[in-house]
Structures are given as C-alpha cells and as structure tokens.
Amino acid sequence: MAEKKKRFRKVFGIILLLLFFAGAVVAWIGYQAFMGPSVTDKQEYLYIKTNDTFEDVLHTVTEQQIVKNPTLFRYIADAMEYPDNVKPGRYKLTEGMSNRRLIGNLRGGYQEAVKFRFENIRLKENFAALLGKNFEADSTTFIEILGNEEVAESYGFTSENFFTMFIPNTYEIYWNTAPNKIITRFHDEYNKFWTPDRKEKAAAIGLRPQEVSILASIVKGEALHTDEMPDIAGLYLNRLEKGMLLQADPTVIFANNDFTIRRVLNRHLTIDNPYNTYRYGGLPPGPIMLPSIASIDAVLNHKKHDYIYMCAKDDFSGYHNFARTQAEHLVNARKFQRALTERNIMR
Known part of the structure; x- marks a missing residue:
C-alpha cells in the first residue's frame, strides 16, 4: 500500500513538473508573441490606405515581410481587437519592435507625419507628381485641384496665379490627409508668410x-x-x-x-x-x-x-x-x- 502511494506521488510529481514546463513553454511563447521582437528590417514604414480592411493589412504585412511570423501577428491582432479598429496612415517601423507595440500603434492611429519639403518646382504637373509621390492621393487628383478655377478662386486666386500660393518650405502632414485639406494647409502657411x-x-x-x-x-x-x-x-x-x-x-x-x-x-x-x-x-x-x-x-x-x-x-x-x-x-x-x-x- 505504501509502495503504491509512493509510486502515485512520484507519478503525480512528474505530471506536475510536466504541467509546469508546459505552462512555462506556453507562457514563453505567449510572451514572445506579445512582447518579443517581431518587426524585421525589410521596410521603414507600413502604409495602410483609406478603406483598407484587416485582411488588407495582413496581406501587406505578409507580402512585405514586415513581421517574422504573420500567424502570431494575426493572433495578437485578434487578441487586441485590432481587426475592428483599422486606421489608415503611414506607420514608422523599428527593427525588433514587438507585435504588441506595433499593433498598439496601428490600433491607436499613431502614425508619423510626412516631412514634405519642396523647392525648384517649375510646373504644376511637377508639383502634382511630387505630392502624389509623398501622399496617399495620386498625382492626377492633385493636378485636377491645381488646375481648378473654382478651387483657385475660393482661396482668392486665379487659375493662372494659383501656383503662387505654395510657399517652398518644410511641412509636416499626415500621409493619408485628404487632398483638399493638404491644399488648405498650404493656404494657412501662405497667410502666415504674408505678414x-x-x-x-x-x-x-x-x-x-x-x-x-x-x-x-x-x-x-x-x-x-x-x-x-x-x-x-x-x-x-x-x-x-x-x-x-x-x-x-x-x-x-x-x-x-x-x-x-x-x-x-x-x-x-x-x-x-x-x-x-x-x-x-x-x-x-x-x-x-x-x-x-x-x-x-x-x-x-x-x-x-x-x-x-x-x-x-x-x-x-x-x-x-x-x-x-x-x-x-x-x-x-x-x-x-x-x-x-x-x-x-x-x-
């Protein structure tokens, strides 16, 4: 009888030890999934377009090899309720960033503004191309705005002299800012410039x-x-x-x-x-x-x-x-x- 109890305690101890190690492994995997280094050095920024869904984000993250393990990224995203809180923008990536931090930035919309600088621009078409290269909207959208008589008049210009409203400088503007709001930003700077x-x-x-x-x-x-x-x-x-x-x-x-x-x-x-x-x-x-x-x-x-x-x-x-x-x-x-x-x- 004593021998059986001794054997039972030994088996029970082994089971407890195995459970402990299993729990430790699960905890380690969970920690690595949440807090361990995940972001690679493949990309400097993650761009999420207006109207992108979580599946679009996951596709970008996978195709551009932004994280080491897209499956873990998806698991943490679900746990943090990110799929229902996708926000467009241009997000700075740092090698070794954890899934938790990355998804926290994405969920909170903590994007980095574009430092947009321009000078030596000859034509409206050149300026529209530069805007399209730096922001979400394409160059066609910007050239339509720059050549629009009504838009020019709304700011107190003509279509011919509208180009004088854009003061060469460095501007901090979010990548997904609507084109009309970007133009308004330039107008604000114009008013500040003309003291x-x-x-x-x-x-x-x-x-x-x-x-x-x-x-x-x-x-x-x-x-x-x-x-x-x-x-x-x-x-x-x-x-x-x-x-x-x-x-x-x-x-x-x-x-x-x-x-x-x-x-x-x-x-x-x-x-x-x-x-x-x-x-x-x-x-x-x-x-x-x-x-x-x-x-x-x-x-x-x-x-x-x-x-x-x-x-x-x-x-x-x-x-x-x-x-x-x-x-x-x-x-x-x-x-x-x-x-x-x-x-x-x-x-």
Missing part, C-alpha cells in the same frame, strides 16, 4: 502679393546666386516703373515650353504667348516656376539703383553685368554671345 510687414512692402512698390511672387519667379529664373537677386529685382521694378517690356529670357523659355534652351534666339522671341515678356507688357499672368522665399524677399527688399539692362557675364560665373544705357548693354551682350559661340552653344 503685415511683407504686405506693406508689397504695397510700397505697387504690387499685390501674387504679383510679387510672379516677379520673384522671374528673378529666381534669372539668378543663379541668391546674393544677386535684389539687384535683378531692382532692375525689373525699374522697367515696370518706366513702362518698359521686361524682356526676361526665362519667360521666353517658359512660353516656348522648351526648358532645354540655353541660348535664346530671335525665333524664340516671336511666340505669341502672354508669358513672352518680349511681346507682352507688364507681368505675365502667373509664375514661371515656384518662387523661393529668398526671391520673394529679394523683390520686397530690392536694391535701389538705375540699371535697366543686364546680361550674363561671359565668364559663365552665373553673375550678370548691369547697364544703364542700351549702348553699355550691347557691349556686354556681344561679349556673352561671343562666349556662347566659342563654347558651341547654339541653342
């Missing part, structure tokens, strides 16, 4: 903010060096004041829609286009590119002088020779034309 001081300076030279930006786009097109922008701006303002044609080569290139032109020829000047400032007086109806903040401020803080002519220097330094008379200008122009010919730059 009372800037508006006062614009009024002092007889220009509206949109016109300042149009002129600034020409200044930017002419200037290779920021420190020369105030001189160039002063020259064009002198021409406007005298009622002279601006005769700005960058506007001719824009009017011809040929940005490979390096040497503006007489045939380029004949195009009948309101952006051709060799034929049409005053400012063109819109910017020839997105002006930089530096070029806008160069117009507002232009250098006061009596120059009305300029020509690129023949040393190809990017700087210009300025002149007060046509005779002086012709001397400078001949030097530059000769330098172009010597370098076989014919168009």
Whole structure:
C-alpha cells in the first residue's frame, strides 16, 4: 500500500513538473508573441490606405515581410481587437519592435507625419507628381485641384496665379490627409508668410502679393546666386516703373515650353504667348516656376539703383553685368554671345 502511494506521488510529481514546463513553454511563447521582437528590417514604414480592411493589412504585412511570423501577428491582432479598429496612415517601423507595440500603434492611429519639403518646382504637373509621390492621393487628383478655377478662386486666386500660393518650405502632414485639406494647409502657411510687414512692402512698390511672387519667379529664373537677386529685382521694378517690356529670357523659355534652351534666339522671341515678356507688357499672368522665399524677399527688399539692362557675364560665373544705357548693354551682350559661340552653344 505504501509502495503504491509512493509510486502515485512520484507519478503525480512528474505530471506536475510536466504541467509546469508546459505552462512555462506556453507562457514563453505567449510572451514572445506579445512582447518579443517581431518587426524585421525589410521596410521603414507600413502604409495602410483609406478603406483598407484587416485582411488588407495582413496581406501587406505578409507580402512585405514586415513581421517574422504573420500567424502570431494575426493572433495578437485578434487578441487586441485590432481587426475592428483599422486606421489608415503611414506607420514608422523599428527593427525588433514587438507585435504588441506595433499593433498598439496601428490600433491607436499613431502614425508619423510626412516631412514634405519642396523647392525648384517649375510646373504644376511637377508639383502634382511630387505630392502624389509623398501622399496617399495620386498625382492626377492633385493636378485636377491645381488646375481648378473654382478651387483657385475660393482661396482668392486665379487659375493662372494659383501656383503662387505654395510657399517652398518644410511641412509636416499626415500621409493619408485628404487632398483638399493638404491644399488648405498650404493656404494657412501662405497667410502666415504674408505678414503685415511683407504686405506693406508689397504695397510700397505697387504690387499685390501674387504679383510679387510672379516677379520673384522671374528673378529666381534669372539668378543663379541668391546674393544677386535684389539687384535683378531692382532692375525689373525699374522697367515696370518706366513702362518698359521686361524682356526676361526665362519667360521666353517658359512660353516656348522648351526648358532645354540655353541660348535664346530671335525665333524664340516671336511666340505669341502672354508669358513672352518680349511681346507682352507688364507681368505675365502667373509664375514661371515656384518662387523661393529668398526671391520673394529679394523683390520686397530690392536694391535701389538705375540699371535697366543686364546680361550674363561671359565668364559663365552665373553673375550678370548691369547697364544703364542700351549702348553699355550691347557691349556686354556681344561679349556673352561671343562666349556662347566659342563654347558651341547654339541653342
């Protein structure tokens, strides 16, 4: 009898030990599933589109090898009630992140904003393509907005000068933000940029903010060096004041829609286009590119002088020779034309 009890206790002890080890294994697996490293180094961000379901998210996570074990990811997602709480966005991934932390971020919608920076944009199509590359909506949606007369008028612009509303800077915007709200964000920045001081300076030279930006786009097109922008701006303002044609080569290139032109020829000047400032007086109806903040401020803080002519220097330094008379200008122009010919730059 005692022997049986002894055997029973031994078996019972073994069973308890096995149960203990089984529990430890289950606990370890559970810990690893919840808290252990899960996210791989395959992707930097997880993008979840508007209207994506949990199955869509699971497919992305699996196809892009975002987590080591998609089955465990699904198990934890169910446990955390994530399938009913999918939120779109751009979520930062860190190698070794646990399922619990990742799903917690996804469930809470804790996405990382896009740091969107732009400059040196020539056309609306270029800007729309950049927006489409950085945000959920595609470029077609953005180009439709940028070319929409009603949208432009709702912000106080025309379809021609609407492009001047976009101030080159760095913006933090969530990836899945609706396109119309992204445009509103740019408008808010525009209003902040045009401070009372800037508006006062614009009024002092007889220009509206949109016109300042149009002129600034020409200044930017002419200037290779920021420190020369105030001189160039002063020259064009002198021409406007005298009622002279601006005769700005960058506007001719824009009017011809040929940005490979390096040497503006007489045939380029004949195009009948309101952006051709060799034929049409005053400012063109819109910017020839997105002006930089530096070029806008160069117009507002232009250098006061009596120059009305300029020509690129023949040393190809990017700087210009300025002149007060046509005779002086012709001397400078001949030097530059000769330098172009010597370098076989014919168009």
